[in-house]
Amino acid sequence: MDSWLLDVTRIASRLGRGALTGIDRVELAYLRYFLHPHFRISGLLRTPAGIMLLDRRGLADLNRWAAGDPLPQGRDLLARMTRRKSPALGAVEAHLRRGAVARAPMLLSHRLLATRLPAGTCYLNTGHANLSGRMLAALKSLPGMKIGVLVHDTIPLDHPVLVRADGIGPFRQRLQAVADQADLVIHAAKATRAQTEAQLHRLGRVPPGVVAPLGIDQTAPDRAALPRGLDLTGPYFIALGTIEPRKNHGLLLDVWDRLAATGGPLPKLLILGNRGWADADTLARLDRGQPGVQVLSGLSDGAVAALMQDARALLFPTLAEGYGLPALEAAALGLPVIATDLPVFREMLTDYPVYLASRDIYSWQETVMAFTQGSGFGRKNRRTVPTWPDHFGIVLQALR
Numbered sequence: 001m002d003s004w005l006l007d008v009t010r011i012a013s014r015l016g017r018g019a020l021t022g023i024d025r026v027e028l029a030y031l032r033y034f035l036h037p038h039f040r041i042s043g044l045l046r047t048p049a050g051i052m053l054l055d056r057r058g059l060a061d062l063n064r065w066a067a068g069d070p071l072p073q074g075r076d077l078l079a080r081m082t083r084r085k086s087p088a089l090g091a092v093e094a095h096l097r098r099g100a101v102a103r104a105p106m107l108l109s110h111r112l113l114a115t116r117l118p119a120g121t122c123y124l125n126t127g128h129a130n131l132s133g134r135m136l137a138a139l140k141s142l143p144g145m146k147i148g149v150l151v152h153d154t155i156p157l158d159h160p161v162l163v164r165a166d167g168i169g170p171f172r173q174r175l176q177a178v179a180d181q182a183d184l185v186i187h188a189a190k191a192t193r194a195q196t197e198a199q200l201h202r203l204g205r206v207p208p209g210v211v212a213p214l215g216i217d218q219t220a221p222d223r224a225a226l227p228r229g230l231d232l233t234g235p236y237f238i239a240l241g242t243i244e245p246r247k248n249h250g251l252l253l254d255v256w257d258r259l260a261a262t263g264g265p266l267p268k269l270l271i272l273g274n275r276g277w278a279d280a281d282t283l284a285r286l287d288r289g290q291p292g293v294q295v296l297s298g299l300s301d302g303a304v305a306a307l308m309q310d311a312r313a314l315l316f317p318t319l320a321e322g323y324g325l326p327a328l329e330a331a332a333l334g335l336p337v338i339a340t341d342l343p344v345f346r347e348m349l350t351d352y353p354v355y356l357a358s359r360d361i362y363s364w365q366e367t368v369m370a371f372t373q374g375s376g377f378g379r380k381n382r383r384t385v386p387t388w389p390d391h392f393g394i395v396l397q398a399l400r
Contacts, residue, residue, distance in 0.1 A: 005042050005043070005044055006042070007044045009129040010130075017088075023152055043062070046130045049093075050103060101116060153321070154171075156172075158199070175200065182207040188213055191343040191346075193211055213386035215391050217301070222303055226306055243283075245319075247317075248317040257290070270296055308333050309333070311335060313354075317339070317356070318342070319340065327353065336371070340356065341357065
């Protein structure tokens with residue numbers, strides 16, 4: 001492919017909203033990779049006012065802001081009209097609008113793209129945003145256009161009780177657009193591919209696919225970035241991920257309830273993550289406070305790496321995963337992992353974790369106590385994990 005079009009709709013919308021999620025990290029990895037000078041790259045950004053086509057300079061701005069540089073200030077009239085409740089995003093869009101190569105209302109997107117993109121361009125969407133049937137159809141009508149989509153998982157359709165009810169229908173529509181228009185679907189693991197292709201089959205078409213495990217970023221520990229006054233004396237465990245029903249934080253709270261009731265030494269549980277959509281009971285328990293449990297939100301990657309250095313283990317009782325970045329990140333550091341027995345973990349980590357049933361409170365309690373007392377604790381040999389160069393090598397070969 002001589003020309004690449006990277007959809008940056010989601011990553012732009014995430015700026016200024018705290019620590020990056022797993023999908024955000026994947027999008028940022030794609031952005032940084034394609035900013036290399038030997039790629040001819042453009043960016044596609046969809047806003048309430050239509051679409052923008054960004055050049056390398058606009059994409060470099062997005063990269064800087066995602067890395068922590070201060071966001072631009074000031075909204076233009078259009079941003080004030082369309083982003084009243086999101087001033088930070090309005091300022092980002094206003095800044096990008098001033099330097100955009102071209103922009104147009106959604107109804108005229110085909111004309112804009114046809115006049116600005118060379119034949120044979122490849123469109124890449126890695127964030128599940130802007131996957132509308134109209135958008136993909138407009139792209140697919142261009143001469144030689146190829147469409148590659150990274151589908152992280154199909155959890156909203158596989159496990160609808162674990163997600164917001166109002167997100168299931170829109171997700172199905174996005175996946176229908178992928179089924180209808182994609183030339184290649186990128187999967188993070190074989191287990192995820194099987195689940196995704198089962199859903200695509202139900203929607204009428206299974207596009208060609210490729211399994212390309214996501215790269216694992218290894219960040220240097222930064223103790224100076226830890227919250228001031230954080231007490232790390234004594235054994236502690238970490239749970240890393242957005243607080244939502246799928247991550248099963250309620251089980252960990254039940255475990256710590258039982259540990260506190262024994263009257264013995266109580267290890268700490270550090271929950272590292274922002275609040276997402278969570279059940280009222282779990283949020284209420286966290287708000288009331290629980291002995292030994294502390295929530296830390298908005299930590300930098302360096303701070304998380306510092307906490308991983310001395311933790312007894314990563315606790316990962318998740319009910320469903322498309323990949324499980326935290327578990328792979330822990331394995332790369334030699335941090336023990338106690339996790340739910342999911343096919344994707346068996347595939348990617350084999351026998352590295354201690355596997356437990358997702359609802360077996362007793363087994364989780366006993367395993368935590370074993371690690372606390374030292375009988376189950378010990379740093380492990382670092383696991384070799386997938387790299388981004390390997391991922392992109394697979395993806396580019398498949399697309400070419």
